[in-house]
Amino acid sequence: MLIIDSVSKDLGEFALTDVSLSVGDGEYFIILGPTGAGKTILLETIAGIYSPDAGRIVLNDRDITDVPAKDRNIGMVYQDYMLFPHLTVEENISFGLKSRRADSDFIRRKVQESAELLNIGHLLHRYPGTLSGGEQQRTAIARALVMEPDALLLDEPLSALDVKTRESLRGELARIHDATGTTIIHITHNFEEVFDLADRVAVMHRGSVVQVGTPEEIFRKPNSDFVADFVGMENLFCGEGSPDGTVMVEGLRIQVENGMPGPVSLAVRPEDIHLSKTALPQNGKNILPGCIRTVRQAGGLVRICVDAGIPVMVVLTRQGFEEAGVGSGDAVYLAFRPSAAHVYSSGAPEGD
The missing domain is CATH 3.40.50.300 (P-loop containing nucleotide triphosphate hydrolases)
Structure with a gap:
């Protein structure tokens, strides 16, 4: 049209x-x-x-x-x-x-x-x-x-x-x-x-x-670091992709759905990450142990920064945060599905 x-x-x-x-x-x-x-x-x-x-x-x-x-x-x-x-x-x-x-x-x-x-x-x-x-x-x-x-x-x-x-x-x-x-x-x-x-x-x-x-x-599914950052994809990491559907990020092996070889960016939305004080069954998910560094109230949401070898931001509803029963300094487990980990080439265009 x-x-x-x-x-x-x-x-x-x-x-x-x-x-x-x-x-x-x-x-x-x-x-x-x-x-x-x-x-x-x-x-x-x-x-x-x-x-x-x-x-x-x-x-x-x-x-x-x-x-x-x-x-x-x-x-x-x-x-x-x-x-x-x-x-x-x-x-x-x-x-x-x-x-x-x-x-x-x-x-x-x-x-x-x-x-x-x-x-x-x-x-x-x-x-x-x-x-x-x-x-x-x-x-x-x-x-x-x-x-x-x-x-x-x-x-x-x-x-x-x-x-x-x-x-x-x-x-x-x-x-x-x-x-x-x-x-x-x-x-x-x-x-x-x-x-x-x-x-x-x-x-x-x-x-x-x-x-x-x-x-x-x-x-x-942003196609560049600029788009990922602009739309609030706060968990954005550089890594090395493999054809087997994994990405190595600072020593962590993360399963992804759209694997590709070579230098890649990996992005995970903070609301797609589950947080728990107890160990979680893998069931095909990525499981990362970590420690809560900061907790910040943001309206009806709670923003939690976890050190899991890499800094990971998690967003929970206020009710979800209360049910999790966690606070700053607590050891926790993070879980997210491979489909929530979006990968694109680190050479993706930035619109320059």
């Missing part, structure tokens, strides 16, 4: 370098990456705010690389809403349709439908300055959707909202996507949004796309 083919754009401080992506019709596609990775430039290049220095953009089999932004039928919503303060909610939503000189009855009907979809039908007479952040963002999304765009671009649409409103609007976005089938490309730093909304995810770093996959693939 949307093809981004080898697109580059140099804006000095920010740049895109040979970015290629494809987004399917009706897909909810999320782009992750640190500040300065090029995420917003990519969205604005898709929207037509910038023309690429190289490459092309194809939407529904139509090359739109040089098509003006107003003729692309792409909607864009920023985190700061960008509503017209002197216009009512109704006038903000209808602005694009009026620019197209649509029939007044058609405009009235489409505005009402869009407002009802976003649960702001009762706010049509109000001005943006009298609305909450969540209501303003709903208005901005309604203004984009009323145009029936081929693709909707969302630049961190929930980041300026409080936690409760963010959770509510996240659910609204999922419902709207299901109801409309609109292709959505969404930038975020929030991992909850990824798991609640995304069909697929792209990770950007230094202006390049370094990995694309499902949320499960990105968070559990």
